[in-house]
Amino acid sequence: MRGSDGMQEALFTVAKLEDFVPGDHPLRAIRNLVNEALAGLHGLFNSVYADSGRASVAPEKLLRAMLIQVLFSVRSERQLMEQIRYNLLYRWFIGLAIDDAVWDHSVFSKNRDRLLEHAVVEQFFTEVMRLADKRKLLSKEHFSVDGTLIQAWASHKSFVTKDGSEPPDKGAGSGGRNNLADWKGKPRSNDTHRSTTDPDARLFRKGKSQAAILAYQGHVLMENRSGLVVSAVVTHADGYGERAAALAMLDTLPRGGPKTLGADKGYDMRDFVAGCRQRGVTPHVASNLAHQGGSAIDGRTTRHESYRVSQTMRKRIEEHFGWGKTIGHIRQTVYRGIRRVDQHFKLTMTASNIVRMARILCGVPPGAMP
Structure with a gap:
């Protein structure tokens, strides 16, 4: 029937x-x-x-x-x-x-x-870390650091001169609201230009072969035992932001006891290596032999097995970045202003930590979590 x-x-x-x-x-x-x-x-x-x-x-x-x-x-x-x-x-x-x-x-x-x-999101992040420490999930000795670009919610057309001396480019034969723009032969830099949509965003490119975009930099300090983020911060995008943010995050760690810090070649700079050692942290930084003046890391560090372990574990930070960009929408933020972007980034890293903690505590296979 x-x-x-x-x-x-x-x-x-x-x-x-x-x-x-x-x-x-x-x-x-x-x-x-x-x-x-x-x-x-x-x-x-x-x-x-x-x-x-x-x-x-x-x-x-x-x-x-x-x-x-x-x-x-x-x-x-x-x-x-x-x-x-x-x-x-x-x-x-x-x-x-x-x-x-x-x-x-x-x-x-x-x-x-x-x-x-x-600053409720920051306190929430700290409280989640307290729960992880209570459950013996955190390492107090071995850490990794890395940064990623967060594309700003602003277009290149909003990047104009600060003093207003450059008239808006109406484009050649374009019509409608979204006019064409021609920047050929017109130097543009963060010193002379600023985005009218998001003044905190900076024009930056990750490498010589990549296009420059208006962006922020998100930085993460991860402990190596469970792969949990113990510190996260957003800064203006520039060539020094990653190393300065890494040292600032190291300062938030409890003093005392030996510590190691794994990082990629971008951190192989003498000032950064010296800053780590001043803080009692052994810099397990990937050697950049192509850098002018040679690598700041020598055989006294690279000969140890712990160095190779740190170089393997540091890549787990990419799991947080990958999860945040595909699930948490930090590939391009929808917020404007560094405070709002920083809150969004911290909340996303907190969510990534909670998902990882739930997986560890419940013994759930990785593919079963949202």
Whole structure:
């Protein structure tokens, strides 16, 4: 007998969100870690919000929603609010009941800015690291460092002279809003030009064979035991940013005890190697023999087995960068201003850490996590 294509809804329905989420869903382990970390921020949240007045979006729900946006590659706040309305998995993770109203995207963005003002994402990152340390997942001795380019949310056409002396290029025979531009024979540099769309972005290219883009630099310090990010920061894109950021992140590590730092050839500079040794850190930097003046690393360092291990382990940072660029949308940020880009980068690295921790603690195969 053929079934009916009609749908008859019951007058009353009794259902819980918990019933719609499979018991072995990977988000369950992630949610447990997130809730444990958020519990450690209770005092911070009390200091951020007033004791009286109109209730705002709960910061715990706000942070969970921001993590959903990263974990499931939701491009914008408007799209995130739309998907929360009908996605029961998202509602369950965030803590919204089936019949709870979803926030307007502008309300969500406004409340997110409050977290930026009080560095809540940074504290959340620190709390996640505390949980990892509590579970004996962190190495205190062996680390790796690397950086990546984050394309800014600005076009080359917004990169104009700072003093306004250069008139806008209308192009040759172009029409419409998106006019053609011709920069042939016109030198452009960060000293004389600035983006009107995102003034914090800098014109930069990774190598001689690559095109220059408006970008930021994201930097990561990773411990080598579990491959977790212990420090992350965004800086202006320039030729010194990677090494300066690496030394600054080393300064955040607890003093005492021998430490090693694995890095690629871009860090093989005498000032960086000397800065590591001043901090009691052995620089396991890849030798750049083609560099003018030779490599700053010699056989006294490269002869040890620990050097070869560091050079192998440092490549695991690319897993965080790859995950962040394909899932977390840090290949090209949708935010403007270095503070917002830094918050987005830190949140993405925090999400990457949580996914990795959940995988380690649950023994789930790598391909099974979102």
